[in-house]
Amino acid sequence: MKIIKLDGITGIIIILILLLILILLALLSLPIIALVVGIILLYIIYLKTKNKIHKIIKDLKKKKIKIEDKSECGEIEIKLAKKIDIKSNDDKNNIKTNNDKNNLNNTKSNNKNNNNFNNENNNDNGINLVEIYGFETVEFINYLLANNFKIKDGILYYNNFKVYPIYKKTYPVNEIIKLYEKKPECDKIILGLKGEPSKPKFIYLIPIGESKGRMSIDELKQYEYKF
Numbered sequence: 001m002k003i004i005k006l007d008g009i010t011g012i013i014i015i016l017i018l019l020l021i022l023i024l025l026a027l028l029s030l031p032i033i034a035l036v037v038g039i040i041l042l043y044i045i046y047l048k049t050k051n052k053i054h055k056i057i058k059d060l061k062k063k064k065i066k067i068e069d070k071s072e073c074g075e076i077e078i079k080l081a082k083k084i085d086i087k088s089n090d091d092k093n094n095i096k097t098n099n100d101k102n103n104l105n106n107t108k109s110n111n112k113n114n115n116n117f118n119n120e121n122n123n124d125n126g127i128n129l130v131e132i133y134g135f136e137t138v139e140f141i142n143y144l145l146a147n148n149f150k151i152k153d154g155i156l157y158y159n160n161f162k163v164y165p166i167y168k169k170t171y172p173v174n175e176i177i178k179l180y181e182k183k184p185e186c187d188k189i190i191l192g193l194k195g196e197p198s199k200p201k202f203i204y205l206i207p208i209g210e211s212k213g214r215m216s217i218d219e220l221k222q223y224e225y226k227f
Contacts, residue, residue, distance in 0.1 A: 127153065127154040129141065129151075129154060132154055133165060136167050136169070136197040137165055137166065137167045137197070139167075139196075139197035139198050140167040140192045140197040140198075140200065141156060141165050142198065143197065143199060143200070144156065144158075144163075144165065144190065147227045148227075149163065155186075156190075158188070158205075161186075161187040161188050162185070162188070163186060163187065163188050163189070163190050163205075164184040164186040164188070164189045164208075165190050165192070166189060166190070166191045166192070167191075167193075167197045167200065168191065168192070168193050168194075169197075170194060171193075171194070171217065175216055175217045176214050176215070176216055177191070177193070177214065177215055177216070178213065179191065179211060179212070179213060179214065179215060180213055181213065184208070187207070188205055188206060188208060189205075189206045189208060190203065190204070190205050190206075190225070191204040191205075191206065193220075202224065203224070203226065203227075204220045204223040204225060205223055205225035206220070207223075210223075
């Protein structure tokens with residue numbers, strides 16, 4: 001076995017060469033290390049961004065449900081989808097025929113009821129209140145007539161004050177109630193709100209001088225009236 005001794009200048013030169021090679025190798029590996037670190041960082045950023053994007057898409061897919069307050073006791077009616085059976089052409093024709101008959105009977109019945117209603121609500125001077133105020137408002141007027149209101153020549157009176165009746169079935173979305181376009185010639189406005197026209201849930205008696213074409217629910221609260 002031959003033993004080579006590194007001493008003196010030769011040994012120093014060889015050691016320096018080895019150190020230089022190691023340094024060069026380290027410098028050459030730096031881009032690779034930086035690339036690996038960069039890939040890892042990009043992957044982490046991708047995971048975080050992916051979660052946020054999925055959350056945004058999920059929020060966008062959510063449907064906004066608008067519930068209109070038509071109930072009197074805070075109840076909400078939810079209608080579920082029903083299974084639709086496939087019917088033959090004969091069944092469809094029979095259903096269509098029955099529906100046509102029912103619609104015709106309903107139309108005749110409604111016309112009869114409307115004629116009777118119109119006749120009952122003509123005053124002694126032959127004034128048709130339905131044509132003046134509309135069907136639902138006349139039902140509201142009938143409710144008022146049962147509570148010490150009077151009508152004469154198509155004009156509603158309460159304690160000798162001329163009263164203009166208005167009925168609204170529901171709150172609007174913005175809670176602003178439209179009372180009139182042009183201020184009516186009367187002393188007071190009586191507003192029936194929610195419930196049925198034959199028995200409104202809320203009643204507001206508003207002096208005409210304090211009324212506005214559109215009033216908010218908060219404004220109307222001070223004029224709430226109970227029999």
